[in-house]
Amino acid sequence: MSRSSHRVTLADIAKHLGVSTATVSLALNGKPGSRIPEETAWKVREAARELGYRPNTLARALKTGRTHTIGFLSDEVTTTRFASPMITGIVDEAERLGHAVMMAETGHRSDRFAPALRTLESRNVDGVVVGLMASRELDLPKTSLPLVICNGQAGDLPAILPDDYAAGRDAIDYLVARGHRSIALIGRFPDEETPSFSISERMRGIDAALAHHGIRLHVEGYASVWEPASGYARMSEILDDDPANYPTAVLAANDRLALGVYQAMQDAGLDVASTISVLSFDDEDLAALVRPGLTTFRLPYQEMGARAARMLVGLLSGEQPGTENPTLLPLKVVERGSVSQAR
Numbered sequence: 001m002s003r004s005s006h007r008v009t010l011a012d013i014a015k016h017l018g019v020s021t022a023t024v025s026l027a028l029n030g031k032p033g034s035r036i037p038e039e040t041a042w043k044v045r046e047a048a049r050e051l052g053y054r055p056n057t058l059a060r061a062l063k064t065g066r067t068h069t070i071g072f073l074s075d076e077v078t079t080t081r082f083a084s085p086m087i088t089g090i091v092d093e094a095e096r097l098g099h100a101v102m103m104a105e106t107g108h109r110s111d112r113f114a115p116a117l118r119t120l121e122s123r124n125v126d127g128v129v130v131g132l133m134a135s136r137e138l139d140l141p142k143t144s145l146p147l148v149i150c151n152g153q154a155g156d157l158p159a160i161l162p163d164d165y166a167a168g169r170d171a172i173d174y175l176v177a178r179g180h181r182s183i184a185l186i187g188r189f190p191d192e193e194t195p196s197f198s199i200s201e202r203m204r205g206i207d208a209a210l211a212h213h214g215i216r217l218h219v220e221g222y223a224s225v226w227e228p229a230s231g232y233a234r235m236s237e238i239l240d241d242d243p244a245n246y247p248t249a250v251l252a253a254n255d256r257l258a259l260g261v262y263q264a265m266q267d268a269g270l271d272v273a274s275t276i277s278v279l280s281f282d283d284e285d286l287a288a289l290v291r292p293g294l295t296t297f298r299l300p301y302q303e304m305g306a307r308a309a310r311m312l313v314g315l316l317s318g319e320q321p322g323t324e325n326p327t328l329l330p331l332k333v334v335e336r337g338s339v340s341q342a343r
Contacts, residue, residue: 008053016047024048028055029098069100070312071120071145075152076108076133082284083133086150089305090129097313099126108133114141121145126316129308130154135161135198146315149326150308151198151301158311159326160304164198167297167331168205169212171251171279174333176213179342180249180277183210186221186234186261187253202253202281218247226253231260239268248342249277255284255296258338262290277339281331293336300329 010028014021019040027036027044036044047053055068072090077083087103094101102125106112117140120128127146130138138154140147149159175183185206194200210217221234231252238247252258258280265272272278273292280287283298307327315321 008048008051010053013044013047013051013053016051017043019044028053067124067126068098069102069123069125070094070309070316071123071125071128072101072103073113073116073120073128073130074103074105075131076106077131078103078105079107080133082282083131083151083301085302086131086305089302089307090131090150090309091305093306093309094313097310099309099313101309110139113138117141117143117145127312129305129312131305131308134196136196146312148308148312148315150304153326156325158315158321160308160311161326161328162198162299162304163328163330164202165205165208166328167281168202168207169209170205170331170333171281171297172206172209172213172215175249175251175277175279175339176209176215178277178339181213181215181342182218182247182249183215184219184221184238184247184250185217185253186231186250187223187226187257188220189224190222199253206251223253223257227256228260228263231257232264233260235261235264236268239264239270246276249279249339252278252280255280255282255287255294258294258296259286259290262294273338273340277342279339283334287334288336292338295336295339296334297331298334299331303329 010021010024013024023036023040024044027041028048072087077086091101102120102123104116104119106116117128121143125145129148129150130140130152131150132152135151138149138152140154147154147157149157151161153159153161188203219238221237223230223234235250250261252261258278261278262272265276270276278294280294280296281299283296287294287296307329311321
């Protein structure tokens with residue numbers, strides 16, 4: 001057999017490095033508690049890459065009962081640009097941990113969850129991350145697969161969520177620290193029903209911070225659709241008032257509403273920040289493209305995906321989930337030029 005057709009084995013890597021086959025196996029499988037020095041593990045991984053090592057997944061599955069493949073059951077995450085960084089986080093972290101990812105999409109239809117889970121089960125995935133575009137409580141069909149919920153909850157299953165309550169509170173604190181006490185809010189839904197409980201938490205955090213600082217909103221612009229047209233309409237209503245009564249800052253519930261706020265101010269001949277400051281949430285691509293750049297609290301979709309993948313692989317390796325459930329990840333402020341000191 002020619003060298004070019006030889007399949008590189010663990011023994012080949014061990015011989016190349018002068019270590020035992022067991023060391024190579026432990027380093028490549030990333031088995032918890034193996035006590036392989038990180039430098040050695042790194043050398044093994046580099047040698048495996050240089051030599052062109054490809055694990056025999058079928059043999060490994062027969063030996064261990066695991067395929068080292070996890071499923072990603074998406075509810076609109078794969079079909080929308082808003083939460084797509086979640087996919088990046090899951091795929092990158094799974095690859096780092098030596099796992100492939102198989103995806104299925106439900107299209108926000110509850111009747112598709114059961115067949116999608118059965119499909120993933122039939123492909124012998126080891127476990128599944130269920131990722132949601134709009135966070136909510138899920139009633140999932142029964143499955144024998146270990147599950148982790150990303151951007152939602154399902155009973156007592158391990159779950160990852162953005163800490164929107166803290167973000168809402170932090171947004172008001174951020175404005176108050178810069179002297180703003182005349183604040184308009186654009187984006188609260190006009191009824192008690194909101195499309196996700198993360199949005200409800202964001203608003204609850206805003207209200208808690210306002211109460212803490214003894215501030216009443218200057219004006220509240222309701223919007224059931226978080227798109228630029230709604231932001232434009234609500235901001236135009238605010239600007240119809242006497243300029244002497246303008247708020248010093250506008251807090252938009254998301255970046256797309258903030259874009260409408262920008263457009264309304266531009267049409268009124270007003271400059272963002274120097275006339276009225278604007279603060280928002282999400283950190284979409286457009287936040288860095290407008291002028292001045294939009295200061296906003298970034299949704300940690302990529303970090304959430306990575307944490308969910310890491311948590312699932314940990315469960316598969318016998319690790320116990322943390323005592324706090326759900327796991328909350330912070331929204332960090334990305335400062336650009338849209339918030340100035342209150343005049």
